[in-house]
Amino acid sequence: MEITGLDVHYGRRAALRGVTLSVAPGETVGIIGETGSGKSTLARAALGLVGVSAGSVVVGGHDVTGYRRRQWRALRRKGVLQYVFQDPLRSLDPDLTVVESLTEPLLVQGVPHAEAVERARAFLPRVRLTEDLLERLPGELSGGQRQRVAVARALVTEPRLVILDEPVSALDSANRVQILEILKELRADGVALVFISHDLGSVAGIADRIAVLYQGELVEDGATADVVNRPRHPYTRLLLSSAPTLHGTRSDRAERDALRALLHV
Ligand SMILES: Nc1ncnc2c1ncn2[C@@H]1O[C@H](COP(=O)(O)OP(=O)(O)OP(=O)(O)O)[C@@H](O)[C@H]1O
Numbered sequence: 117m118e119i120t121g122l123d124v125h126y127g128r129r130a131a132l133r134g135v136t137l138s139v140a141p142g143e144t145v146g147i148i149g150e151t152g153s154g155k156s157t158l159a160r161a162a163l164g165l166v167g168v169s170a171g172s173v174v175v176g177g178h179d180v181t182g183y184r185r186r187q188w189r190a191l192r193r194k195g196v197l198q199y200v201f202q203d204p205l206r207s208l209d210p211d212l213t214v215v216e217s218l219t220e221p222l223l224v225q226g227v228p229h230a231e232a233v234e235r236a237r238a239f240l241p242r243v244r245l246t247e248d249l250l251e252r253l254p255g256e257l258s259g260g261q262r263q264r265v266a267v268a269r270a271l272v273t274e275p276r277l278v279i280l281d282e283p284v285s286a287l288d289s290a291n292r293v294q295i296l297e298i299l300k301e302l303r304a305d306g307v308a309l310v311f312i313s314h315d316l317g318s319v320a321g322i323a324d325r326i327a328v329l330y331q332g333e334l335v336e337d338g339a340t341a342d343v344v345n346r347p348r349h350p351y352t353r354l355l356l357s358s359a360p361t362l363h364g365t366r367s368d369r370a371e372r373d374a375l376r377a378l379l380h381v
Pocket residue numbers: 126127131149150151152153154155156157158314
C-alpha cells in the first residue's frame with residue numbers, strides 16, 4: 117500500500133494532513149497515536165469508507181483514491197485487502213454462524229461451497245478455535261473467540277493486506293496476548309499487516325516499522341527498534357515514557373510532565 121500526501125476532512129475540519137506512508141508486501145506496520153489523532157480515519161481512507169480531499173491511496177497496484185462503491189466491492193471480491201475492527205461485532209454479521217462468516221468471503225470469490233467449508237475448517241487451529249464452534253452465532257461466543265473468528269475471516273482468503281484497527285483493545289490481557297501471538301504466526305504467510313493501536317506496547321512486539329500519528333500528521337516513521345530506542349519526535353518520547361514496560365524501568369514522571377508541557381497536552 118502506498119499512501120501519498122493524504123488529506124481527509126470531516127466538514128471543514130482536517131482529520132489527516134499530508135500523510136505519506138508505504139507498506140511493503142509482507143511487512144507489518146504499526147500505527148500509533150492518541151485518541152483523535154486520526155488513526156481510524158487513516159484505516160477508513162485505506163478501506164474506501166471515507167472520502168479523501170487530497171493525495172492518493174494505492175493498494176496492490178490499484179489506485180483506489182477515486183474508487184466508487186462498486187469498484188471497492190470488486191476489489192474486495194479479489195481478496196486484495198481485508199480488515200479487522202476493534203469490536204468484532206462490527207467485523208462479523210450477527211446473523212451468520214461462524215462457518216457462514218468464514219466461508220462467505222471465499223464464496224464471494226467463487227470458491228465452491230465444499231472447498232470453502234474445508235478451507236474454513238482447516239483455518240480454525242491457526243486461530244486456536246475448535247470445530248464445535250462452527251454452528252454458533254457471534255452472540256454465542258466470548259469476546260476473545262469472536263475476535264479470533266474476525267481474524268480468521270480476514271485471513272482465510274489469503275489477502276495481501278489486512279488492516280487491523282485496535283484489534284486487541286477490547287480484550288482482556290490473556291486474549292490480547294493470544295491474538296498478538298496468532299497475528300505473529302500468520303505473518304509467516306507473507307501477508308502485510310497494518311496494525312493500528314493507541315498502545316505502543318501492543319504494537320512494538322509485532323511491527324517491523326512504527327508510524328506515529330499526532331494531531332492528524334505523521335510525525336515519525338521508522339524501524340521499530342529505532343523508534344523505540346531513538347525516538348525523534350517529543351510526542352513519541354511521551355508515548356514511550358508512558359509505556360515503561362518497554363524499557364523495563366519506571367520512567368521519570370518529571371520528564372513525562374516536561375514532554376506534555378512541550379506538546380501542550
Ligand atoms: N464521522 C466523523 N465526523 C466528524 N468528525 C469525525 C468523524 N470521525 C472522526 N472525526 C474526528 O476526526 C478526528 C480523528 O478521528 P479518528 O477517529 O480518526 O481518531 P483516532 O485516532 O482513531 O481516535 P480513537 O483512538 O479515539 O478511535 C477526531 O478529531 C474526530 O473527532
